[in-house]
Amino acid sequence: MGVLNVTPDSFSDGGRWFSRGKPDLDALRREAVAMVAAGAKILDIGGESTRPGAAEVGEQQELDRILPVFELLRTETDAVLSLDSSTPAVMRAAASAGAGLLNDVRALQREGAVEAAAELNLPVCLMHMQGQPDTMQSAPAYGNVLSEVASFLKARADACIDAGIPRSQIVLDPGFGFGKTLEHNLALLAQLDHLKELGFPILAGLSRKSLIAKITGRELDDRLPGSLALALLAAQRGASILRVHDVAETADVLRILQAVKDVQIP
Ligand code: 9MG
Numbered sequence: 001m002g003v004l005n006v007t008p009d010s011f012s013d014g015g016r017w018f019s020r021g022k023p024d025l026d027a028l029r030r031e032a033v034a035m036v037a038a039g040a041k042i043l044d045i046g047g048e049s050t051r052p053g054a055a056e057v058g059e060q061q062e063l064d065r066i067l068p069v070f071e072l073l074r075t076e077t078d079a080v081l082s083l084d085s086s087t088p089a090v091m092r093a094a095a096s097a098g099a100g101l102l103n104d105v106r107a108l109q110r111e112g113a114v115e116a117a118a119e120l121n122l123p124v125c126l127m128h129m130q131g132q133p134d135t136m137q138s139a140p141a142y143g144n145v146l147s148e149v150a151s152f153l154k155a156r157a158d159a160c161i162d163a164g165i166p167r168s169q170i171v172l173d174p175g176f177g178f179g180k181t182l183e184h185n186l187a188l189l190a191q192l193d194h195l196k197e198l199g200f201p202i203l204a205g206l207s208r209k210s211l212i213a214k215i216t217g218r219e220l221d222d223r224l225p226g227s228l229a230l231a232l233l234a235a236q237r238g239a240s241i242l243r244v245h246d247v248a249e250t251a252d253v254l255r256i257l258q259a260v261k262d263v264q265i266p
Pocket of ligand 1: 046105175203
């Protein structure tokens with residue numbers, strides 16, 4: 001899954017696809033086509049930054065940012081277009097404009113979100129977050145991070161199934177960096193295979209995140225090696241979808257992992 005943030009303020013690519021208050025459609029088209037050529041099967045398009053400390057944006061602003069991008073990319077690529085949003089009205093509009101997946105960092109907890117997703121009959125990604133983006137990194141605390149994240153995700157999956165979303169349409173995500181310290185993130189990554197026991201595909205978003213800086217001291221532009229190491233670890237522990245900025249490099253890592261898995265030992 002390649003990341004396309006149509007925001008002025010996302011932590012990594014904020015402002016890159018945004019010019020004079022509007023999505024830069026030419027640049028987005030080029031990047032989307034390049035990501036798909038490099039192996040992305042899904043493009044995740046978001047109009048609201050969820051980086052730590054980010055302020056919420058209004059519904060109209062979110063629509064103005066993402067709708068032209070869906071309208072453009074639905075005819076430019078065969079990749080599944082994923083909407084990164086928590087807002088039911090945005091989900092409905094994006095579905096009409098070609099969205100094929102709803103990626104919600106709030107796990108469809110906003111009023112009307114589960115019902116909208118069920119009505120739209122689209123696959124959903126339910127992510128765990130402790131707190132809200134503006135405050136989530138102030139003092140994250142857990143008794144046992146793995147079991148708390150797992151019970152939350154199970155409860156949200158059950159709520160979706162009760163609302164009529166088929167089990168086969170649900171993906172779960174532990175939400176690396178969302179209300180978690182470095183130790184929480186590492187504990188979740190080390191035990192990611194346990195989350196697979198819930199019986200759903202797992203999405204992992206680790207690309208360029210600040211846990212890399214906490215381990216390596218690297219600035220944003222120098223986090224590719226850390227991102228690739230984390231992508232490999234997540235894939236080895238059973239992640240089915242990796243949400244990444246650097247698609248071509250991650251695809252190489254996955255090819256190498258697959259080659260090792262496929263080796264015939266005489
Ligand atoms: C939108 N967004 C930013 N980081 C993310 C992550 O780790 N997972 C998911 N599902 N979405 C994310």
